[in-house]
Each structure stands twice: as structure tokens, then as C-alpha cells.
Amino acid sequence: MALAVGIRGLTRSLLRPWVRVPGPARGRTEPAAGGGDGVRCFGSPRVLVEPDPAAGFAVMKMRNPPVNSLSLEFLTELLISLEKLESDKAFHAIILTSDCPGIFSAGLDLMEMCGRDPTHYAEYWKAVQELWLRFYLSHLVVISAINGVNAAGGCLLALSCDYRVLADNPKYAMGLNETLLGIIAPFWFKDTLVNTVGHRTAERALQLGLLFPPAEALQVGMVDKVVPEDQVLSAARSELAQWLAIPGHARQLTKSLMRKPTADRLLKERDADIQNFVRFISRDAIQKALRVYLEKLKQKKT
Numbered sequence: 001m002a003l004a005v006g007i008r009g010l011t012r013s014l015l016r017p018w019v020r021v022p023g024p025a026r027g028r029t030e031p032a033a034g035g036g037d038g039v040r041c042f043g044s045p046r047v048l049v050e051p052d053p054a055a056g057f058a059v060m061k062m063r064n065p066p067v068n069s070l071s072l073e074f075l076t077e078l079l080i081s082l083e084k085l086e087s088d089k090a091f092h093a094i095i096l097t098s099d100c101p102g103i104f105s106a107g108l109d110l111m112e113m114c115g116r117d118p119t120h121y122a123e124y125w126k127a128v129q130e131l132w133l134r135f136y137l138s139h140l141v142v143i144s145a146i147n148g149v150n151a152a153g154g155c156l157l158a159l160s161c162d163y164r165v166l167a168d169n170p171k172y173a174m175g176l177n178e179t180l181l182g183i184i185a186p187f188w189f190k191d192t193l194v195n196t197v198g199h200r201t202a203e204r205a206l207q208l209g210l211l212f213p214p215a216e217a218l219q220v221g222m223v224d225k226v227v228p229e230d231q232v233l234s235a236a237r238s239e240l241a242q243w244l245a246i247p248g249h250a251r252q253l254t255k256s257l258m259r260k261p262t263a264d265r266l267l268k269e270r271d272a273d274i275q276n277f278v279r280f281i282s283r284d285a286i287q288k289a290l291r292v293y294l295e296k297l298k299q300k301k302t
């Protein structure tokens with residue numbers, strides 16, 4: 001089985017070069033995230049980046065409507081945005097948020113895991129691994145401003161950040177709910193959750209596929225702060241000040257010290273993890289469970 005299509009190769013094949021903000025904001029000079037004037041937003045079709053180089057950070061807005069599901073193209077664009085900011089010395093931090101009202105992310109794109117061939121599953125999983133590794137180990141400070149419901153792979157993305165602010169809306173539940181779909185959170189999803197909330201809470205949350213509403217997410221430590229909905233971004237910005245005041249090299253090395261052992265577990269068995277995923281997701285029973293779940297999502301509308 002052809003396992004590897006590197007994310008960079010993938011990038012070349014899927015993406016147009018950096019484009020100025022498509023859609024409504026195209027060609028406009030928008031106020032930068034921190035309020036600076038004259039700094040252009042940039043991005044790709046599904047990721048809008050509002051840079052504030054003077055303040056040293058950028059707001060990265062996910063906009064893959066309707067639910068910010070993490071398709072292969074979207075994962076690739078998120079990675080490119082991250083890489084671009086990481087390679088620019090003006091940026092020390094990112095605030096990750098959503099441009100889709102009421103939804104942070106519905107997690108991995110079920111259409112990428114349903115009815116496709118093993119080569120596609122392998123390519124997709126490699127991109128999911130890459131996204132986690134790059135966000136989890138980024139030398140930038142990454143704060144998520146969670147302004148909507150946030151399931152499974154979307155929750156993993158938020159858990160990979162250094163700090164999480166969640167909007168106080170009881171509809172905005174968040175968690176690793178894989179078991180509700182009849183699937184299993186991979187070990188590195190599990191490790192990331194354990195590192196955040198501790199073993200006992202993770203054990204219960206993972207088995208039951210719990211999605212925590214804001215007050216509970218705060219109580220178990222899945223998020224660091226819950227604020228009124230209209231203050232999520234400003235709270236993330238305020239928090240950033242504390243992180244940016246720390247000498248960068250000391251903070252980065254400490255982050256690496258804390259996170260590298262977890263990332264190394266995946267790095268050591270990356271191909272085996274892809275093969276496990278492909279074998280697992282290709283099983284008839286799993287495909288059936290995913291189809292049933294997708295059908296339920298569609299039926300709830302009728």
C-alpha cells in the first residue's frame with residue numbers, strides 16, 4: 001500500500017499559492033487582529049489570517065462551512081498558514097478561532113473516512129498526524145478562542161494549543177466523542193487529553209464519548225477560561241500578553257520539554273499508526289457505523 005504522500009507534496013498538488021483574502025474581504029485592507037492599521041489579511045480559501053505583526057501575533061480563522069470539518073484540503077491549508085506564520089520572525093503567537101457561527105469544528109471530515117480507498121485513508125491520516133504534530137510542537141504560543149461546538153478532531157486541535165478560552169454558551173460542548181460514532185480515539189488523541197485533564201477524567205470522557213459544556217469543561221481543565229461569547233477573542237488577546245512577556249527561548253524549550261515525549265510516541269510509530277488506521281477504518285463494520293452516524297446527522301434536520 002502506498003502510504004506516504006508528504007504534506008508538502010500534498011500542498012503543492014492541492015493548493016494555489018497564497019491568495020489575498022477571498023470572499024467578502026477580498027482586496028480590502030482590514031484592521032489587523034490587534035487593531036493595527038494597514039496590515040493586510042491573507043490566507044487561503046478556508047483559512048483567514050489577520051496578522052498584527054506590531055503586536056507579534058495573528059488571528060487564524062477557520063472558515064470551512066458549514067461546520068469546519070477537517071477535510072484534507074482544509075488540513076493542508078491550516079498547515080500552510082501555520083508554517084507561514086512560524087517562518088516569519090515577526091510572529092510569536094497565534095489565536096486560533098472559527099469564522100463559522102456557532103461551530104468551532106465538527107472534527108475530522110467523515111466524508112474523508114467513508115467509502116474511500118486505502119490510499120486515500122493513508123494520505124488523509126498522514127495529514128491529520130501532521131496537523132497535530134505541527135500544532136502540538138509549534139514554537140509559537142497558540143491560544144484557541146473556542147467560539148462554538150467542538151467535537152473530536154476539532155477538540156484535539158484545541159487541546160494542542162497552549163491555552164483555551166471557551167465561549168460561555170451551553171450549546172458549545174467540547175470533547176473527544178469518538179466512541180459515540182463507534183470508533184476509537186487513537187493513542188495520541190488520548191495522550192493529548194490525558195496530558196490536559198489527567199488520567200481518570202480522560203478515561204471516563206473517552207469511554208463515554210463525553211462532550212463537556214463550558215462549565216464542566218472548565219471544571220475538568222479541558223479549557224482554561226470561560227467568558228461571555230462576545231469576549232472570547234479579547235480574552236485570548238489579554239491572556240497572550242502574559243505568554244509573550246516570557247523570554248521566547250525559555251518558554252519554547254520548556255514547551256518542548258513538556259510535549260516532546262508525547263509527540264515522539266507518534267513519531268516513532270507513524271507508519272504503523274497509519275496502517276492501523278487504514279485497517280480499522282476499512283472494516284465493513286466501521287464503515288457501516290460511520291454511514292449510520294452520517295445518516296443520523298442528516299435525519300435530524302427532517
Ligand SMILES: CCCCC/C=C\C/C=C\C=C\CC(=O)SCCNC(=O)CCNC(=O)[C@H](O)C(C)(C)COP(=O)(O)OP(=O)(O)OC[C@H]1O[C@@H](n2cnc3c(N)ncnc32)[C@H](O)[C@@H]1OP(=O)(O)O
Binds near residue numbers: 153294298301
Ligand atoms: C485500533 C486502531 C485504532 C486506530 C484509530 C482509529 C480510528 C480513529 C478514527 C477516526 C477519528 C475521528 C475523529 C473525528 O473527528 S470523527 C468526527 C466527529 N464529529 C462529530 O461527531 C460531530 C458531528 N457533527 C455534529 O454533531 C453537528 O454537525 C454539529 C453539532 C457540529 C453542527 O450541527 P448543525 O446542526 O449546525 O449542523 P448539521 O446539520 O449537523 O451539519 C451540517 C452539515 O455538515 C455535515 N457534517 C457535520 N459534521 C461533519 C463531519 N464531522 N464530517 C463531515 N460532514 C459533517 C452534516 O452531515 C451536514 O451535512 P448536509 O446534511 O448539509 O449534507
